[in-house]
Amino acid sequence: MNVLGNNKVENAVIQPVTNLLGMDRKSLQDFFVARGEAPYRALQILKWIHNRGIADFNLMTDISKNLRASLQGNCIIQAPEVHSEHVASDGTRKWLIAVPGGSLIETVFIPEKKRGTLCISSQVGCSLNCTFCSTARQGFQRNLSAAEIIGQLWVARDRLRTVTDSPLCTEITNVVMMGMGEPLLNFDAVAVALSIMRDELGYALPRRRVTVSTSGLVPAIDRLAAECDVSLAVSLHAPTNDLRNVLVPINKKYPIEELLAACRRYVSNNKRYFITMEYVMLQGVNDSIEHAKRLVKILRSVPSKVNLIPFNPFPNAPYQCSDEETILDFANVLSDHDIVCTTRKTRGDDIDAACGQLVGKVLDRTTRSERYKQQEGAI
Ligand code: SAH
Numbered sequence: 152m153n154v155l156g157n158n159k160v161e162n163a164v165i166q167p168v169t170n171l172l173g174m175d176r177k178s179l180q181d182f183f184v185a186r187g188e189a190p191y192r193a194l195q196i197l198k199w200i201h202n203r204g205i206a207d208f209n210l211m212t213d214i215s216k217n218l219r220a221s222l223q224g225n226c227i228i229q230a231p232e233v234h235s236e237h238v239a240s241d242g243t244r245k246w247l248i249a250v251p252g253g254s255l256i257e258t259v260f261i262p263e264k265k266r267g268t269l270c271i272s273s274q275v276g277c278s279l280n281c282t283f284c285s286t287a288r289q290g291f292q293r294n295l296s297a298a299e300i301i302g303q304l305w306v307a308r309d310r311l312r313t314v315t316d317s318p319l320c321t322e323i324t325n326v327v328m329m330g331m332g333e334p335l336l337n338f339d340a341v342a343v344a345l346s347i348m349r350d351e352l353g354y355a356l357p358r359r360r361v362t363v364s365t366s367g368l369v370p371a372i373d374r375l376a377a378e379c380d381v382s383l384a385v386s387l388h389a390p391t392n393d394l395r396n397v398l399v400p401i402n403k404k405y406p407i408e409e410l411l412a413a414c415r416r417y418v419s420n421n422k423r424y425f426i427t428m429e430y431v432m433l434q435g436v437n438d439s440i441e442h443a444k445r446l447v448k449i450l451r452s453v454p455s456k457v458n459l460i461p462f463n464p465f466p467n468a469p470y471q472c473s474d475e476e477t478i479l480d481f482a483n484v485l486s487d488h489d490i491v492c493t494t495r496k497t498r499g500d501d502i503d504a505a506c507g508q509l510v511g512k513v514l515d516r517t518t519r520s521e522r523y524k525q526q527e528g529a530i
Contacts, residue, residue, distance in 0.1 A: 172230060172305065175353075176194070201305070201350070234249040240501055243498045254275045254511065256330070258307055258330060262320045266320055266325060267319075268323075269304060271329075273331070274331060275511070278290075279366050279399075281366060281399050282398055295332070297343035300337075323354070325360040326361050326362070335368045335375065342375075342379055363382070364384040365385060367405050368401065373417075382424075382427070383417055385428055385429065389437050398436075424454065427455070429460055431462050432473040433472070434473045457491070459495065461478065482494060
């Protein structure tokens with residue numbers, strides 16, 4: 152009852168509008184069942200939104216007019232807004248995406264002849280302080296919602312449909328969660344987005360083509376193994392704890408031995424699975440033959456492939472990239488010991504779209520230390 156002695160005002164509280172874009176099969180089924188509808192409506196909607204890329208309820212012809220009208224009145228299908236698009240000389244595309252509150256996040260499409268990889272952000276900024284990554288310099292604002300994460304894929308595919316003159320692939324065949332942020336610190340929203348990527352009525356991407364990259368949050372790696380069927384990449388970057396403590400400070404909490412044990416558990420139920428170990432090449436820091444030999448030793452017990460990443464510089468970075476010969480020598484030590492090793496080609500660096508150059512624009516960091524504490528609770 153309000154002060155006027157009636158309860159009409161309370162009853163008139165407007166329900167928040169549901170954005171169907173960020174709902175996977177399970178949450179859509181729960182949504183429709185709660186509304187007294189058949190669960191298969193979820194499958195129809197999932198297919199319209201993600202498989203066919205349709206956001207207009209009027210075009211959803213296998214759904215009754217009544218239900219369409221009701222959805223129209225209560226729900227939205229809203230993708231994040233593209234602030235700007237940048238195309239690099241090598242065909243790499245970067246979209247700056249505006250999220251509510253004025254911040255910008257980055258999504259990058261890296262086309263090859265037969266493969267198109269979309270690099271997606273999971274947070275506005277990042278709360279981990281990896282010393283070689285420019286996103287870390289931006290601080291952390293907030294987690295992205297499931298709609299904002301899967302929305303990057305939705306928007307990118309929509310944009311790529313208009314590209315007709317490229318000699319390179321314009322389809323998204325692979326997704327990597329390697330943009331801004333630490334995906335495993337935003338687990339729930341990332342898990343929903345991953346489920347839509349993998350769903351045959353969503354984007355139908357096979358397991359090996361959806362990769363989550365983590366700085367090494369051990370409990371969350373176990374949770375990922377239990378709840379999501381995707382590939383895992385680990386930002387290793389150093390073969391000893393002393394060095395990794397400096398480059399990837401979360402190592403102080405989850406040292407290399409614990410991290411590698413989690414990696415073994417991750418692949419333990421399938422012999423064909425392996426972990427991609429990311430290793431950024433920093434001149435004079437982690438790139439010697441000794442480092443390579445030590446890396447061989449620690450990786451003996453983990454089915455893994457190593458991906459060497461030439462360091463991408465950014466203003467006032469405390470590191471330089473190893474020279475080509477050093478990278479080659481390092482790679483040779485690994486291959487001589489039967490470790491599959493690839494060197495990542497730097498792509499899109501003329502538009503600052505390369506690994507570790509994604510900064511977006513992170514606003515409202517006044518309570519950054521507060522938020523960092525909240526995040527720490529989740530680590
Ligand atoms: N937080 C996640 C995902 C984001 S970083 C993670 O740590 O894995 C994605 C990849 O880019 C990681 O392997 C990261 O170590 C690498 N990276 C970050 N900064 C870089 C830089 N300046 N040059 C090259 N690679 C970088």
